[in-house]
Amino acid sequence: MTATTLTFHERLLPGPGGWLGTVGLGAIAAIALWPVQAAAAVVAGLLVCVGSAVALGATSPVVEVSDGVLRAGSARIPVGLLGAAEALDVAAMRHELGPGLDARAYVCLRAWARTGVRVALDDPADPTPYWLISTRRPELLVQALQG
Numbered sequence: 001m002t003a004t005t006l007t008f009h010e011r012l013l014p015g016p017g018g019w020l021g022t023v024g025l026g027a028i029a030a031i032a033l034w035p036v037q038a039a040a041a042v043v044a045g046l047l048v049c050v051g052s053a054v055a056l057g058a059t060s061p062v063v064e065v066s067d068g069v070l071r072a073g074s075a076r077i078p079v080g081l082l083g084a085a086e087a088l089d090v091a092a093m094r095h096e097l098g099p100g101l102d103a104r105a106y107v108c109l110r111a112w113a114r115t116g117v118r119v120a121l122d123d124p125a126d127p128t129p130y131w132l133i134s135t136r137r138p139e140l141l142v143q144a145l146q147g
Helices: 016-033 038-058 090-097 138-146
Strands: 006-011 062-066 069-072 075-078 082-088 106-108 116-121 130-134
Touching (some): 006 138, 062 138
Parallel strands (some): 106 130
Antiparallel strands (some): 062 069, 082 116
C-alpha cells in the first residue's frame, strides 16, 4: 500500500443559500401536497429536502492536488504538464468566464464558488489551452500546483 501525498483538497459544496434552497424545495413539495393529506405532505417535503441535499453533495466536484496530479471534477492531469497558474478574484473570474473564455478551455465551474484558478497547459498533444477551475481558496491551489 502506498501513501498518498495530498497537498490540496476541496469539495465545491454549495454555500448557505444552496442548502436553504433544498429546504425551500421541500417546503414547496409539502405545500403542494398539503390539501391531499397532511402526513403525506410532511413526508414528501422531508424526502424532497433530503434528496435535494444528497444530490447537491453528490454532484459537487472535487478539486485536488495529490501525488503530482491535478484533479478537477472528472478530469485529471499530471502537474508536470501544467504551465503557469494564476489565482483569480471575483472580477477576474467573471472576465475569464465571459469575454476572456477560450471555447477550447476545460472548465470546472460552480457558481457558488466565485473565485478560481486559471492553469495553462504545456502539453503539445492536448488542444486544451488552459483549465479554469472554481475554488474558494485560489491562492492555496496555486501554491499546491507550484510545488
